[in-house]
Amino acid sequence: MATMITSECINCGACEPECPNNAISQGDPIYVIDPLLCTECVGFHDYEACAAVCPVDCCVTDPNNIEPEAVLIARARSLHQDVDFGEHFQSRFRTVKMEPVAAGVAPVKPVAKESRDGAAIVERKAAPPAEPPTAPPAGERGVPPPNSKPPARAEQKQVKPKKSFSNELPEAFEDIANRYKGSGSFQRGARKIAVLVSQPLLGALPDETKRKLEIAVGSPFFTAAGSTALNILFNGILYPLVCMAVAVMSQGPAVLFSQEINIYILIGVIVATAEGVYRLKEGIFRVRPAEEMSFPAALYGIPLNMVLRPLLAKGAGVIRALPIPVDGFYSKGFVEKLERERRYGNVYTIEDRGGALLLRLEFPRWIPDIGLSNRKELPDEMPDYDYELALKDGQFIVKGKCTDERVRKISSSIGAFPPEFTTIVPLKNKVLGFAHHFEDKVLQVFLLKNGVHWEQSYR
Numbered sequence: 001m002a003t004m005i006t007s008e009c010i011n012c013g014a015c016e017p018e019c020p021n022n023a024i025s026q027g028d029p030i031y032v033i034d035p036l037l038c039t040e041c042v043g044f045h046d047y048e049a050c051a052a053v054c055p056v057d058c059c060v061t062d063p064n065n066i067e068p069e070a071v072l073i074a075r076a077r078s079l080h081q082d083v084d085f086g087e088h089f090q091s092r093f094r095t096v097k098m099e100p101v102a103a104g105v106a107p108v109k110p111v112a113k114e115s116r117d118g119a120a121i122v123e124r125k126a127a128p129p130a131e132p133p134t135a136p137p138a139g140e141r142g143v144p145p146p147n148s149k150p151p152a153r154a155e156q157k158q159v160k161p162k163k164s165f166s167n168e169l170p171e172a173f174e175d176i177a178n179r180y181k182g183s184g185s186f187q188r189g190a191r192k193i194a195v196l197v198s199q200p201l202l203g204a205l206p207d208e209t210k211r212k213l214e215i216a217v218g219s220p221f222f223t224a225a226g227s228t229a230l231n232i233l234f235n236g237i238l239y240p241l242v243c244m245a246v247a248v249m250s251q252g253p254a255v256l257f258s259q260e261i262n263i264y265i266l267i268g269v270i271v272a273t274a275e276g277v278y279r280l281k282e283g284i285f286r287v288r289p290a291e292e293m294s295f296p297a298a299l300y301g302i303p304l305n306m307v308l309r310p311l312l313a314k315g316a317g318v319i320r321a322l323p324i325p326v327d328g329f330y331s332k333g334f335v336e337k338l339e340r341e342r343r344y345g346n347v348y349t350i351e352d353r354g355g356a357l358l359l360r361l362e363f364p365r366w367i368p369d370i371g372l373s374n375r376k377e378l379p380d381e382m383p384d385y386d387y388e389l390a391l392k393d394g395q396f397i398v399k400g401k402c403t404d405e406r407v408r409k410i411s412s413s414i415g416a417f418p419p420e421f422t423t424i425v426p427l428k429n430k431v432l433g434f435a436h437h438f439e440d441k442v443l444q445v446f447l448l449k450n451g452v453h454w455e456q457s458y459r
């Protein structure tokens with residue numbers, strides 16, 4: 001089956017540079033894939049690169065153009081005659097992982113590699129799809145409310161024995177968690193209150209910082225939209241005051257008691273109003289809903305960001321920017337996109353807690369509603385994945401694997417639904433060992449930094 005692009009394409013262009021065969025081009029009205037060039041990435045990846053990056057999951061396999069692996073690798077060989085693919089080439093049809101890339105071929109870059117401040121970088125491997133998906137409309141079965149936890153299962157959960165891995169420390173996860181409490185977290189205590197109270201000022205920051213703060217704070221009372229609105233009102237007072245200060249500095253205090261001061265106040269109000277209109281232009285002129293708007297910085301937002309960002313980074317840990325740099329990501333489709341990224345092992349944060357790093361990685365929570373006839377036989381909640389953890393060469397590696405055969409079967413029938421993922425987190429500190437805890441689809445791992453105390457304790 002060659003891959004095709006459905007009419008849901010939003011022309012973001014993210015897929016085009018990912019294709020190793022240059023099979024994707026801008027068509028009219030949407031991007032198109034040339035089936036004579038598409039190899040479903042056989043030879044290059046064990047997943048379809050375009051499907052992996054598409055923010056709306058509209059790169060799907062064409063059920064009317066079924067081609068076996070032999071045809072696809074033959075096409076790859078014919079298109080890249082200078083490349084020796086060998087027999088152990090990458091292919092989504094194979095369950096065994098092969099060598100990363102065919103010899104002589106430059107690796108195609110993965111979707112999103114860098115986190116905020118560059119401290120953590122994700123690479124991923126996934127083994128995806130096959131037939132056209134039906135995107136689940138928000139609010140229907142299988143589409144949970146934002147950030148909701150999976151419901152308790154009707155049947156009793158099997159208590160699984162705790163897994164243990166090489167380099168896992170003898171101390172219990174809970175004990176380490178107590179020792180390294182989240183002093184820096186924005187999700188509780190005085191820091192959270194400070195952030196909420198400072199909204200009129202923090203709303204001046206650039207959109208990206210506000211989005212990350214929103215995630216870090218985790219409160220409905222702090223949003224990028226709300227803080228920006230408060231900042232616009234705040235600037236309506238601040239800018240006239242600044243103009244009055246300028247007047248005093250240039251003309252002396254007497255200007256405060258003259259008619260002339262009104263001109264300065266007016267200038268401040270005009271600047272604040274013009275800036276406010278500019279910052280809300282997507283909503284005012286393009287009638288975009290707030291969830292889809294971006295909220296640029298105020299005049300002083302960039303320098304303020306330079307000052308505050310290190311403090312915010314310390315408090316929030318490393319909040320990864322999710323790798324879908326397109327308009328609409330923060331729309332009502334956000335939850336589905338977030339869930340999609342969970343399926344690739346991309347939703348994680350890593351927080352520096354002094355002597356330890358805390359990695360939190362979210363596993364998939366829901367089985368997508370893909371409109372298959374047997375969908376009703378499947379649960380809404382994703383069965384727990386099996387996982388493997390390893391510390392190797394300064395990296396922490398998480399491998400997640402769906403072991404439920406029913407789900408594995410449908411994973412090959414929907415775009416962007418790999419049945420397993422590998423997430424590699426490079427560590428900026430030397431780490432002695434780790435302790436992990438898995439509950440409610442969230443894996444938490446404390447990675448203890450290599451220090452004198454820990455060396456004495458565990459060696």
Ligand code: SF4
Binds near residue numbers: 019038042
């Ligand atoms: Fe290109 Fe791979 Fe997508 Fe085919 S499946 S269009 S080869 S990126």
Ligand code: SF4
Binds near residue numbers: 050059
């Ligand atoms: Fe269209 Fe998806 Fe490609 Fe974006 S990534 S251009 S939405 S097919």
